[in-house]
Amino acid sequence: MRPTLSWTPTEDLPPGTTDLEPVTDALSTGGVLVLSGAGISTESGIPDYRGEGGSLTRHTPMTYQDFTASAQARRRYWARSHLGWRTFGRARPNAGHRAVAAFGRHGLLSGVVTQNVDGLHQAAGSEAVVELHGSLDRVVCLSCGTFSSRRQLARRLEEANMGFEPVAAGINPDGDADLTDDQVEDFRVVSCTVCGGTLKPDVVFFGEAVPPQRVEHCRKLVRESASLLVLGSSLTVMSGLRFVRQAAQAGKPVLIVNHDPTRGDRHAVTRVALPLGTALTTLADRLGIPADDEAAAPSGAVTAARSRCRKESKRVPAHGQAVENGVPEV
Numbered sequence: 001m002r003p004t005l006s007w008t009p010t011e012d013l014p015p016g017t018t019d020l021e022p023v024t025d026a027l028s029t030g031g032v033l034v035l036s037g038a039g040i041s042t043e044s045g046i047p048d049y050r051g052e053g054g055s056l057t058r059h060t061p062m063t064y065q066d067f068t069a070s071a072q073a074r075r076r077y078w079a080r081s082h083l084g085w086r087t088f089g090r091a092r093p094n095a096g097h098r099a100v101a102a103f104g105r106h107g108l109l110s111g112v113v114t115q116n117v118d119g120l121h122q123a124a125g126s127e128a129v130v131e132l133h134g135s136l137d138r139v140v141c142l143s144c145g146t147f148s149s150r151r152q153l154a155r156r157l158e159e160a161n162m163g164f165e166p167v168a169a170g171i172n173p174d175g176d177a178d179l180t181d182d183q184v185e186d187f188r189v190v191s192c193t194v195c196g197g198t199l200k201p202d203v204v205f206f207g208e209a210v211p212p213q214r215v216e217h218c219r220k221l222v223r224e225s226a227s228l229l230v231l232g233s234s235l236t237v238m239s240g241l242r243f244v245r246q247a248a249q250a251g252k253p254v255l256i257v258n259h260d261p262t263r264g265d266r267h268a269v270t271r272v273a274l275p276l277g278t279a280l281t282t283l284a285d286r287l288g289i290p291a292d293d294e295a296a297a298p299s300g301a302v303t304a305a306r307s308r309c310r311k312e313s314k315r316v317p318a319h320g321q322a323v324e325n326g327v328p329e330v
Ligand SMILES: NC(=O)c1ccc[n+]([C@@H]2O[C@H](COP(=O)([O-])OP(=O)(O)OC[C@H]3O[C@@H](n4cnc5c(N)ncnc54)[C@H](O)[C@@H]3O)[C@@H](O)[C@H]2O)c1
Pocket: 036, 037, 038, 039, 040, 041, 042, 043, 046, 047, 048, 049, 050, 051, 052, 054, 115, 116, 117, 118, 133, 173, 174, 232, 233, 234, 235, 236, 237, 257, 258, 259, 260, 261, 274, 275, 276, 277, 325
């Protein structure tokens, strides 16, 4: 069964507002847990999945099941991803990421959980970011569990595919480029340098489960927080929505800043429908925090976070035990 990738509201949801007052109040109280999604990175030039012009309108992301079942699917994935990496890896944090980092520096946040795999929160200077769906800057071997760096893999793929310069029709949020089957036909995939096994980016694919210990860590963060602030997520997938439900059930205010209605709106005290860069900069102004203080932020997006690459051998939990990411619960 293919994961369900979209969500259409079936109930009347309150319209979005432009009033930032409740969000200002929550931030000034402190203990805010940020849960971010693709929408916070669109102003950095990385498209989202489900917003206006989102990539799901023209592209179905790879599922874990397809990736593991077929060498042809892996060739298609790595060819597209290799090309997309050149653009994705150059993306820079925007004013929204920088404001979130500034809130953290000023002690207003209990944590940052992101569904994004782009490393832009860390590049903007946020610390202890939980990458719910992993990161494109790491690669894992599905056989021996060794982690390696994406930069190293990019070099190996470059060498194995001299002259691979197809023109891509566009870039997708999962870091791959739009290419036709003909364009990827001759692409050569490389395997694990330790055991010759299959390499996969260290991201949670659609149809794959978020590691349970990561979920438990986030649940703990929700328990320890005063409120939950959702930034740029449609909350279509259960892996993010579950924390909204948890917070609401515990009586903690859920505040959302997102253009479009989200699957969490009925649990939220408000949804602010302003562009995130503007909204977060305005919030920082109101709180008297210099949000655009780039001095504190390291440069470069995923590339900056790549220093975290763990080269040592490490076992990873078995993937794909349960279908979760991409499957909205009904
Ligand atoms: N940058 C990334 O790393 C990236 C990008 C896209 C998707 N993903 C993956 O997508 C899945 C989750 O989807 P999601 O909920 O994060 O994204 P989504 O595409 O489902 O929703 C993004 C939401 O952000 C809103 N939005 C877009 N730009 C905005 C802006 N500038 N200001 C205010 N709102 C804006 C849109 O209205 C949309 O509802 C996850 O699996 C995640 O790993 C990651």
